[in-house]
Amino acid sequence: MRRLPVFFVLDCSESMVGENLRKMEDCLQAVVRTLRADPHALESVYVSVLAFAGTAKVIAPLVEVVSFYPPKLPLGSGTSLGAALDALMSEIDRSVVRTTPDAKGDWKPIVYLITDGHPTDDPAAAVMRWSAKYARKANLVAIGLGKNADFTVLRRLTENVIVFEESKEGDFQKFVKWISASVVAQSKSVGENIEGAALPTLDESVMRIIKEPPPIADESCVTLVGRCQKTRRPYLIKYEREIQAVATRDFRVDVAQYNLAGCYPLEEEYFAWSDMRTTEFKVNTSSLIGAPGCPHCGSVTAFAMCSCGKLLCVNGPGPATCPWCGSECYFEGGGGEGFDVGRSRG
Numbered sequence: 001m002r003r004l005p006v007f008f009v010l011d012c013s014e015s016m017v018g019e020n021l022r023k024m025e026d027c028l029q030a031v032v033r034t035l036r037a038d039p040h041a042l043e044s045v046y047v048s049v050l051a052f053a054g055t056a057k058v059i060a061p062l063v064e065v066v067s068f069y070p071p072k073l074p075l076g077s078g079t080s081l082g083a084a085l086d087a088l089m090s091e092i093d094r095s096v097v098r099t100t101p102d103a104k105g106d107w108k109p110i111v112y113l114i115t116d117g118h119p120t121d122d123p124a125a126a127v128m129r130w131s132a133k134y135a136r137k138a139n140l141v142a143i144g145l146g147k148n149a150d151f152t153v154l155r156r157l158t159e160n161v162i163v164f165e166e167s168k169e170g171d172f173q174k175f176v177k178w179i180s181a182s183v184v185a186q187s188k189s190v191g192e193n194i195e196g197a198a199l200p201t202l203d204e205s206v207m208r209i210i211k212e213p214p215p216i217a218d219e220s221c222v223t224l225v226g227r228c229q230k231t232r233r234p235y236l237i238k239y240e241r242e243i244q245a246v247a248t249r250d251f252r253v254d255v256a257q258y259n260l261a262g263c264y265p266l267e268e269e270y271f272a273w274s275d276m277r278t279t280e281f282k283v284n285t286s287s288l289i290g291a292p293g294c295p296h297c298g299s300v301t302a303f304a305m306c307s308c309g310k311l312l313c314v315n316g317p318g319p320a321t322c323p324w325c326g327s328e329c330y331f332e333g334g335g336g337e338g339f340d341v342g343r344s345r346g
Contacts, residue, residue: 003106004044004190005062005096006183007138009088011115011145012051012273013079014223014344017236017264020116020145021073027176028070034180035065041187042066044107048091054078054120054275056087062095075236075266076273077225077344079115081153082123085130092134107190109138112179116145117220119153120275127156141182148220163208178202222258222283223344225266226303226311227323228296234266235295235302237311239288258283260290263302274344286338304331309342 010024028049035041047068049060053076060071092109099105135158142154142161154161164175202208222239239258291303294313304314310324317333 002044002104002190003046003064003097004187005046005048005092005106005109007048007050007062007088007091007109007111009050009052009084009111009113010073011053011079011117012073012075013053013117013120014075014077014236014238015079015117015221017075017223017238018262021075023172024114025070025073027172027179030176031180031183032065032068032070034177035183035187038184038187040190041184044187044190045183048095050084050087050091051273052080052084052087053273054080055273056080056083058087058091062091074273075270076275077223077270078120078275079117080121080275081115081119081150082121082126084113085123085126085157089126089130089134092138110183110186111138111140113140113142113154113157114145115143115149115154117148118150123153127153130157139186146220162202221261222288224283224303224311224341225270225344226313228294228302229299229312229314229320229323230297232323233296234268234270235313236264236266236270237292237302238262238264239290258288260288260292263292263295265295281343282340283343284338284340305339305341311341
């Protein structure tokens with residue numbers, strides 16, 4: 001029997017931390033439930049998942065939908081789209097059965113590439129290789145989560161570039177239903193021995209085709225990594241961008257500030273998925289609003305910086321031991337001027 005391979009290539013960078021990553025996992029589960037309920041999909045669809053952050057890996061090899069169980073998605077620093085494309089092309093070569101003079105191979109694979117940011121590596125070579133050797137062998141749908149995705153580079157990969165913007169309750173469910181419907185439509189068409197079914201109609205209240213790439217947008221968030229002083233376990237602090245209007249009698253200017261979105265516990269696996277070159281970027285704390293407590297030990301603040309430049313948690317003024325470099329430091333109470341702290345690319 002000819003298979004219909006479906007690859008999900010998912011952005012698991014820091015900007016996806018929290019609700020976005022959870023929703024991505026929920027999306028996979030919902031899509032699989034829909035496919036298992038459709039007789040055409042049940043017979044033909046095989047599913048695989050690739051994740052990418054600072055690096056890219058296959059986290060769920062190609063398997064029939066009835067045996068597929070959505071994996072837990074990782075989290076890492078960086079958005080290495082070039083590495084993601086290289087991993088995808090290698091997996092297509094490895095797992096998709098080609099047609100030979102003696103036998104029909106698999107149907108043309110479907111790829112859903114979902115990202116919310118800009119590449120932090122140089123994807124040019126991988127994009128060129130995809131366009132030259134793989135674009136005609138697969139149906140790629142690139143989905144940008146919000147306006148901060150790099151639609152310019154996505155348009156180089158495929159004409160099927162979609163932006164999804166969630167503004168109200170129920171929007172995400174519409175997004176999931178559309179992905180499920182598009183896979184089901186493809187599986188029905190191959191069940192009738194027809195390849196290349198059209199994508200389902202988009203609900204333009206939440207999704208639309210990107211025909212012309214928008215200009216590059218400013219970053220939507222600031223992410224910072226620290227460690228718990230007591231447990232040495234890492235955590236991720238996320239700030240989301242907001243524009244504030246500053247006005248006087250004579251002028252008005254829009255100023256970007258970043259409001260605290262949350263502080264999330266991490267596993268050490270985070271660093272294996274991260275592009276550690278991202279530590280060269282800085283942000284001044286004067287533009288960051290709010291300081292969280294430690295998600296591991298409950299210390300008052302997770303935003304204390306050692307002389308080594310790394311963040312740790314403290315429970316107030318006094319001595320502390322840096323969980324990064326092991327040095328002894330002393331923190332005093334009170335405010336002060338803003339200081340630069342190393343940030344990640346998100």
